[in-house]
Amino acid sequence: MSEQLETLSDFYRERSYIQFPFSTTDIGKGISHFNVNARKYCNFKTPYNRRDFYKITLILGVGELNYNGHTTLVDRPALLIPCPSVPYSWNSISAEQDGYYCLFNQEFFNEHYQFDIFKRSPLFKAWSEPVIFLDDKLLALVKIYFEQMLEMAHGDYTFKYEAIRNLLCLLMHALLVDKPAASLSSGEVSASSRLLRGFDELLHQQFPLDSPENPLTMRSAADFARALNVHVNHLNYVIKSTTGNTTTSIIKSRILEEAKTLLLNTQWDISEVGYCLGFEEPAHFNNFFKKSTGTTPLHYRQSTRIAHI
Incomplete structure (x- = not known):
């Protein structure tokens, strides 16, 4: 793994013991890729790197996020939506780590016009806040979307890829509805x-x-x-x-x-x-x-x- 960039291949190689619903091979060849999994299989400590993929994580557990040199204590349910180009690391503090995560590459993000609105939103931006703490209502909704994505990924529905894409859009829309653009930005803006x-x-x-x-x-x-x-x-x-x-x-x-x-x-x-x-x-x-x-x-x-x- 590069000291500066973690690729999708790096990610899967470090987690070769985990079974994913979608293939972890034939990546990095310009084709669309998406995966989703339960976070109970997550690493308790990740290296401080940039990534060449997008990742959305529902964090249930306590840990510290070092994002671009700034440390944030995550001590309650939260979504982590980092900008791929910003280096970050995660260090678990509590033994119990739960939740879900999904990851996808640029090709998946480019594949349909429905994602264009999110490219213009504060999500995944280097200047926006990567951690969104969730109240009970939003947490319940986010869990439903992740559970449906995971269930769909393991199913045999012919158009499950399209259904998952729509669920991901609903998840991101829910964040934008609940957290206006201003609240997704850092409090002190340089x-x-x-x-x-x-x-x-x-x-x-x-x-x-x-x-x-x-x-x-x-x-x-x-x-x-x-x-x-x-x-x-x-x-x-x-x-x-x-x-x-x-x-x-x-x-x-x-x-x-x-x-x-x-x-x-x-x-x-x-x-x-x-x-x-x-x-x-x-x-x-x-x-x-x-x-x-x-x-x-x-x-x-x-x-x-x-x-x-």
């Missing part, structure tokens, strides 16, 4: 956090794209720096020091996410998809996509659609 939040909001406000006639207007770090009224070097420093990623890589990653979504969910020509994403020439879009994924946009569209039939 200038760096405000800048990161401003960048994130500007980036995600551009999506989803609804027409080739309305292409992206901000595609570079300089574009966002101008909109935020800061020097591009300062923006780059804040984002790199906070997330571990460069401004350019975050922008390119979001453009790639949208490219995959448009290729799978629209009938637009490949050139129209590229133009909408700000590529004046189809060859430039093809080169960008192939360099990022190892395949061409056309092959990705054809092969992925066949896989979903």
